[in-house]
Amino acid sequence: MLAPGLPEVEAHPSHGILATLTPVSDHDLGWLDDLNPSQREAVTHGGGPLLVIAGAGTGKTRTLASRVAYLISQGIPPDRLLLLTFTRRAAEEMLSRAGGVVRHLGPIRERVWGGTFHATANRLLRTYAAVVGLSPEFTVLDQGDAESLMGLLRHDLGLSSRDKRFPRKSTCLAVYSRTVNGSEGLSEVLERCFPWVAGWEEELKPLFRKYVERKQKLNVLDFDDLLLYWKEILSHSDLARQLSGMFDHILVDEYQDTNRVQALILRGMRTGNDNVTVVGDDAQSVYSFRAATVRNILDFPQEFPGTRIVTLEENYRSTMPVLTTANEVIAQARERYTKNLWSNRAGGPRPSLVTCPDEASQDVHVISRVLALYEQGIALRRQAVLFRAAHHSASLEVELARREIPFHKYGGLRFLETAHIKDALAFLRVAENPRDELAWFRVLHLFDGVGPATVSRALAYMAEQIYDPRSIASFPGPSAAHDGFARLGRLFTEISEGLPVPAQVERVRRFYEPHVEKLYDYPRARVRDLESLEQIASGYRSRRSFLADLQLDPPNSTGDLAGAPHKDDDWLVLSTIHSAKGCEWDAVYLIHAADGFLPSDLSTGSRDEIEEELRLTYVALTRAKTHLTVIWPLRYHYRRRELADAHGYAQLCRFFTEDVRATMEQSAAPPLQPVADLETKIEGDHRLDLAQRARAMWE
DNA sequence: ACTAATGTCCTTTTT
C-alpha cells in the first residue's frame, strides 16, 4: 500500500466540507488553465457524485490526478481521500502527478489512500478482521495457491479420476470466482459462461462449500474473499458509516472494468456522503471474464442520484489518421455510449496493415520496423508490440534474444509465479501464518522422501503443537528428511526473532539454495532471482506487508526487477493487450491480427464475447500516438507430432472490415529468404562440424 | 510411501 500506518478509525461527519473552506487565491489555481473546459469542469466539481466518461487518450489520468490535487488545494486532508485504481502503478503515477501540482502543500503520495480494490481491502481487513471472524495475520492466496487448494479438495472428494473428466482445478476456480464476483447463482453462471461444465453442478456445489470451509480453517483469503469480506463488513450499517466516514472523497478509475461486488462496495463506502468520482469508458471494457460489467458505469447515475456527467472527447494522444482507423473499428460495436474521438494532430502517417507470408516473417518485419524508427530517434521504450495472449510473442522473443535486442514483457507468467520464488515465499508465509497449509505443503515437499502422505501427517502434528512452526524439528518424519527438518526448525526460530525483512529473506535463501541447485537444471538464474527478492524486501519494515504486497501488487514485467540496477537501459515493450490498458507509445505493432488469435477462438461463442474482443482491438489501436502497424501472418505451422510439416491458412481479423482497411496503407511483406538458399552458399570448407566439436569437448 | 516415466487431453485475458 502507498500510505503506511492506518489513520484512526472513527465516525466522522463530513458533509459540506467544501462549503466551509476558505477560498484560495487565483494564483494557486493557475494550473487549471492548462486543462480544457470539460476537464476543468470535472476537476473543479464540488461535492456529490461525478461521472466522467473519458474516451481513450482524452487526458483521463491527468484529469483524475488534477482532481486529487484540486481537492487537496481546497483543504481536504490527503489521508481522507481514497483513490481506487486498476493497478498499483496507475495509483502511483496519479499521485505523483497530483503531488507535483500541489507541491507547496506537502507530500501527498504517502498520505492519500491509493491502490487497487484488492489492496485496499487487504489494508482495511487487517483492522476489521475480527468483525468477519478472521485473525489479522491472515495470508492471501494468489491464483496459483487458490487453484492448488481447489485441486486438493477436488481430489479428496473423489472427483479426479480420469474416466470422470471432471473440470480441471483452474476451471473450477474460474467458475467459483465468476459466481462470487458477479453476485449470481451458480446455475445461471454455468449456463451462461461455462456451458461445457454445466453437467457438474451437483458436484461443484459441495466442492465450493469445502473450498470456503477450508480457507476459513487455514486463515487464508483468496482475491475474491478480499472483496467479499469488505462488502460483508459494509452490510452492517454501523460499520458502513464508520468506514465511509474515513473518507471525504472517493475516486475510482477504470470504472467500466469493475464488477458487481465492487459496485456494492463503492455504494457501501458512500453511506455518509456521496462525494464520489468515477471515471471510465464503456468502449474499453475488456474484463468481463472477471465478472466486470459495463452496467456499473451505465447505471451509476441511477445508483447515485444527482450525478453530474462530464464527457471528455478531445484526444491528445494520437494523430487523426490513427483515430480514424480506431473510430472505424469501434463503429462496429452494437451499442456504445462514448462518441468518436477527435484530435487536432491532423498529420502523421496512415496506419499500415501488413500481410506476412508466415510467423517468422512477421517477427522479422516487426523488428525491422522497430529498428527503422529507432534510427529515426524513437527509443525502444516508446515502441510496443501488442498481442492477444501471452504466448503469442514466443517466437518474437526468441528472435529478439537472438539479435540481442532488449525487451520487457508485460502479462503472462510473472516473476512471482515461478516455482522457486513461490517456494522461497512459502517459508515466510509459514512463519507469518502457520495455519497456511498450502505454504507448508510447498516447504515440506522440498525434502527427500516427503510426499502428500507425510505432509498430511506433519500438518496433523503441527495442529497438536498449536501451530508453532519451530516444532517441525521434532516431527518424526521419514529418516531421509530428519536432518532437514531439524534445520528447518532452526530456520523458523531465526526468522521469528524480529529480524529485518531482508535478513529473513536472506536466511531463507541460504537455506533454500541447495534445494534450487538440486531441483533445477540452470540454478544460477534462479538464485539471482532470490537475490532480487532480497532487494525488494529491503523496502519493507514488516514481513506481513511484504507478503501482502507481493501477492496483491506483484512486479508485473519480466524486466521490472532487473530494471533497478541499470535504469538507463532502453528496451522494447512486449505486452498483452490487457496489460497495455492505460498505456501509450509512439509506435504500436499489433501482431497476430488473425481470426482465431484476435478474436481468440475461445471467445467467439456469443455475441457479447465477440463484442468484447472488438473493444479489445480498439484498446490496442488507441495505444498508438503516431505510428500504428497491424500485422498478420498468412500461413501458420501446426505443431502436431503426426503431421510434421502441416500448415494452414489464416484469415485477417474480422474487425478489419473493408471500411477499416480503407483508412489504412495495405501491403504485403516479402517472404524471407529460405534457409536452404543460405546453406548452399556456404562452401564446404567453412562448414563447422558441430558434432565433432561437441565430442571433442569431452576428450 | 515416494519418484519417475508414460500417456492423453487441452491450450486467454488478471487482481
Next chain:
DNA sequence: GGACATTAGT
C-alpha cells in the same frame, strides 16, 4: 508444451 492421471519402479 503443459497439466494431470495412471502405472511401474525404487
